[in-house]
Amino acid sequence: MAVVTFVPPVGAPITASAPTGANLLSVAMAYGVGGLVAECGGDAVCGTCHVFVSGIEPQRLGAMSEAEDELLDDAAAPRRANSRLACQLAVPAEPGPIVVTVAAEQWRTMP
């Protein structure tokens, strides 16, 4: 189980308990975190679940696929070093507290 603090673009942070292996987008949706469009439903084709992850070593979140890398290059919000797509992330075992900040601008036209 991990403690994940989601920071939405508007409103107060939301602290969630997430089991190991849980998909971060699914956890965010379950807790009603705002700002995630997730237009494709987690299929890594829309780039509208863009988040900035901190509090964990990037390699513990798993390798970034080529599709995720390309979508982040084209994301509505400017990409940062800690940018990831929430739908492509699973909670690792014993990660310590994770902070997931939702990118303020998510909307883009799907290809």
Ligand code: FES
């Ligand atoms: Fe579409 Fe993550 S929900 S890329």
